Amino acid sequence: MRFTDMADEMFGAAQGALPAGVRLATAKRGGVTITRVEIAREGLAKPRGRYVTLEMPSVSVLDERDAAVIETCAAELRALLPPEGPVLGLGISSFVMLSTESLLSISFSSSLARYGGDVAVGAMTVITSVSQLCTMPIQGICQGGQPVMSFNFGAGKKPRVKEAFRFQLTLCFGYTTLFWLLMMLVPGVVAGIFTSDAALIEYTTWAMRIYMAGILAMGVQIACQQSFMALGQAKVSLLLACLRKIILLIPLIFILPCFTADKCLGVFLAEPVSDILAATITAITFFSRFDKILDKGAGKV
Numbered sequence: 001m002r003f004t005d006m007a008d009e010m011f012g013a014a015q016g017a018l019p020a021g022v023r024l025a026t027a028k029r030g031g032v033t034i035t036r037v038e039i040a041r042e043g044l045a046k047p048r049g050r051y052v053t054l055e056m057p058s059v060s061v062l063d064e065r066d067a068a069v070i071e072t073c074a075a076e077l078r079a080l081l082p083p084e085g086p087v088l089g090l091g092i093s094s095f096v097m098l099s100t101e102s103l104l105s106i107s108f109s110s111s112l113a114r115y116g117g118d119v120a121v122g123a124m125t126v127i128t129s130v131s132q133l134c135t136m137p138i139q140g141i142c143q144g145g146q147p148v149m150s151f152n153f154g155a156g157k158k159p160r161v162k163e164a165f166r167f168q169l170t171l172c173f174g175y176t177t178l179f180w181l182l183m184m185l186v187p188g189v190v191a192g193i194f195t196s197d198a199a200l201i202e203y204t205t206w207a208m209r210i211y212m213a214g215i216l217a218m219g220v221q222i223a224c225q226q227s228f229m230a231l232g233q234a235k236v237s238l239l240l241a242c243l244r245k246i247i248l249l250i251p252l253i254f255i256l257p258c259f260t261a262d263k264c265l266g267v268f269l270a271e272p273v274s275d276i277l278a279a280t281i282t283a284i285t286f287f288s289r290f291d292k293i294l295d296k297g298a299g300k301v
Helices: 007-017 064-080 087-099 101-115 117-154 158-185 187-194 198-211 215-230 234-259 263-296
Strands: 022-029 032-039 049-055
Touching: 032 064, 049 064, 101 117, 101 234, 101 263, 117 158, 117 187, 117 198, 117 215, 117 263, 158 187, 158 198, 158 215, 158 263, 187 198, 198 263, 215 234, 215 263, 234 263
Parallel strands: none
Antiparallel strands: 022 032, 032 049
């Protein structure tokens, strides 16, 4: 099994005539052959930085005999991380987005139980399950795109960063648009996957069209917000992660029912209103800062 970012392949074959500013060293520990390449200057085929290639046998976390191999790999990864800096900060926005789900669920459930009873709460349970089918794939797309954007940002390749972002945004927005069409056209069919109760399916069909009305905007919001993390803008990303759920959605769950005759309508309406507002604010923030961040470069972020 071989894990590498290609630095070893580029310079390993030229050990006798390495370019100036390139250092290469090999070692063997715990059954793992380690090749370390350090590039100390710009202008080479790889950006400035440290690179590690690990050659090791296939391992299993369940086999105690592989503990030495796993520990060796972990030690090499730890050595690549800075002793202090933005590592924790870059993951904090994702943590906030996921950790607020329970608070959001309590807010929806308490309001719907008060205004609509068990049927409304049951519909919300179905809708929450369905919404995961939308949000989880686009989260995966963005998390997969972050290393690509971060690498090219660090290498100063602005066109590649823009190309990666456009591809990510197109995938996210395209997927959420298709998902939105599905929810608008056949919500009853989707609800029927989760329950066989006719009354619950009928109520969920009505509620899902309202709740999902703005979900296509989430593709834009998440793509831009996650891209801020890839560009080292942890504070901005954290603020935008809090924007949709904590700043907009949770207050709207309790405010909008005061202005609608049907209180449950107001509760469900909070979701598309917050989706569209958050996507608009996030997109404006991102596109107004994107070129400036690229011009400054990774070293000044």
